Amino acid sequence: MDWSVVAEVIKSTGFLNITLGNVVMWVIAFTFIFLAITKNYEPLLLVPIGFGIFIVNLPLTNLMHEDHLLWVFYHFTIYKWDLLPPIIFMGIGALTDFGPVLSNPKTLILGAAAQFGVYVAFFISLFLGFNLQEAACIGIIGGADGPTTIFLTAQLAPHLLGATALAAYSYMALVPIIQPPIMRFMTTEAERKIKMKQTRPVSKLERICFPLLATGIICLLIPESAPLMAMMMLGNLFKECGVVDRLSNTASNELINIVTIFLSLCIGAAMPAELFLQKESLFIFCLGLVAFAFSTFGGLVLAKTFNLFLKEKINPLIGSAGVSAVPMAARVSQVVAAKDDKRNFILMHAMGPNVAGVIGTVSAAGLFLTLLR
Amino acid sequence: MFGFDMAEALKVFVIGFGGVFSCLVILMFSVMIFGKVVGLFVKKEKNS
Numbered sequence: 001m002d003w004s005v006v007a008e009v010i011k012s013t014g015f016l017n018i019t020l021g022n023v024v025m026w027v028i029a030f031t032f033i034f035l036a037i038t039k040n041y042e043p044l045l046l047v048p049i050g051f052g053i054f055i056v057n058l059p060l061t062n063l064m065h066e067d068h069l070l071w072v073f074y075h076f077t078i079y080k081w082d083l084l085p086p087i088i089f090m091g092i093g094a095l096t097d098f099g100p101v102l103s104n105p106k107t108l109i110l111g112a113a114a115q116f117g118v119y120v121a122f123f124i125s126l127f128l129g130f131n132l133q134e135a136a137c138i139g140i141i142g143g144a145d146g147p148t149t150i151f152l153t154a155q156l157a158p159h160l161l162g163a164t165a166l167a168a169y170s171y172m173a174l175v176p177i178i179q180p181p182i183m184r185f186m187t188t189e190a191e192r193k194i195k196m197k198q199t200r201p202v203s204k205l206e207r208i209c210f211p212l213l214a215t216g217i218i219c220l221l222i223p224e225s226a227p228l229m230a231m232m233m234l235g236n237l238f239k240e241c242g243v244v245d246r247l248s249n250t251a252s253n254e255l256i257n258i259v260t261i262f263l264s265l266c267i268g269a270a271m272p273a274e275l276f277l278q279k280e281s282l283f284i285f286c287l288g289l290v291a292f293a294f295s296t297f298g299g300l301v302l303a304k305t306f307n308l309f310l311k312e313k314i315n316p317l318i319g320s321a322g323v324s325a326v327p328m329a330a331r332v333s334q335v336v337a338a339k340d341d342k343r344n345f346i347l348m349h350a351m352g353p354n355v356a357g358v359i360g361t362v363s364a365a366g367l368f369l370t371l372l373r
Numbered sequence: 374m375f376g377f378d379m380a381e382a383l384k385v386f387v388i389g390f391g392g393v394f395s396c397l398v399i400l401m402f403s404v405m406i407f408g409k410v411v412g413l414f415v416k417k418e419k420n421s
Contacts, residue, residue, distance in 0.1 A: 101404070102408065105408070108398075109394070112393045112394045112398075115390065122386070123382065126377045127376075132377065132382065135382075203411055205411050205414075206407065218400065221396050222392065222396060360393055363393045363396045364393050367393065371384070371385050371388060
């Protein structure tokens with residue numbers, strides 16, 4: 001028997017090529033899948049991301065090599081055409097109710113203030129040695145908006161895509177843990193107990209015209225934000241016009257689900273050990289947390305500043321909802337407010353800055369692209 | 374002094390953060406004005 005053939009076959013398996021880096025990445029992958037299944041942490045994202053990390057770190061499978069399965073998905077739908085984030089945004093638009101913004105437009109400003117952390121992390125990243133493009137991609141994690149982070153990183157610093165996307169989605173899942181201590185530290189009990197008047201009803205005409213108005217204004221001011229902004233508002237127009245329910249349902253269900261599968265899988269696949277296990281990844285995770293904390297801080301400070309001038313005080317807790325993790329951040333505002341007064345309902349008020357935060361993060365990303373590409 | 378171009382970074386900060394604020398302020402006023410106009414239109418419609 002020719003044993004050299006057997007030896008060749010054994011050599012061609014991945015087992016003899018497993019590295020310590022691969023094993024570390026498997027542990028990370030299994031942790032994500034475990035957290036998703038047992039703790040219900042963003043399961044729709046963490047299951048495919050975890051699986052993507054696992055399979056891309058199986059030696060010799062070459063799934064991310066040129067012309068192979070995951071490379072084709074990643075290269076064409078994210079890296080080359082940046083296609084998936086805008087499609088996700090269409091689904092988000094079809095799921096979003098802009099009514100709270102229309103009934104209280106002042107909350108749009110809170111969505112802008114909550115981008116403060118983006119720029120704090122941007123500067124810290126520069127001091128840590130990242131270049132301007134990389135710093136922008138790290139900063140945008142503070143917007144707590146996964147698709148926008150992917151959209152920007154794919155264009156400015158694609159080598160950081162895995163780390164920035166993972167940090168953004170991780171912190172989105174950790175909103176209920178990260179935000180409340182900052183919210184309680186920044187506000188007094190009396191402020192947290194402020195009750196806000198019920199929002200005015202919004203007419204159907206306003207709801208239908210808002211996506212057209214917002215698209216026109218934001219896309220004319222920041223043309224680079226058009227792919228995300230226009231698609232989000234298209235989805236919202238589907239929802240609000242009431243005559244294309246089939247399109248609205250498709251955008252908000254089947255389409256967003258299909259795209260989420262490929263987007264998440266590609267994010268996981270963008271994390272081979274040799275690229276991910278570097279000190280830069282650790283920096284990115286730490287800076288993401290800083291960005292997120294300062295975004296929360298920025299929203300709270302502006303809401304408190306509003307109260308110095310407004311006759312009808314607003315509950316400053318709605319300011320922290322300006323980070324765009326919709327609707328989690330608004331729910332956290334409600335939970336924190338309810339801890340001091342169970343009859344205080346600020347959820348709908350917090351939804352205003354929450355959806356405004358999405359527009360704010362998209363604008364910030366568009367401006368980074370304008371200035372740094 | 375710094376390992377990066379501070380002037381460029383400041384430009385990105387001022388135009389970026391200022392730009393986000395300006396955009397949302399413009400959108401806010403547009404929504405307010407539009408809301409008022411629609412409000413008048415809807416009231417008139419109800420009266421007629």
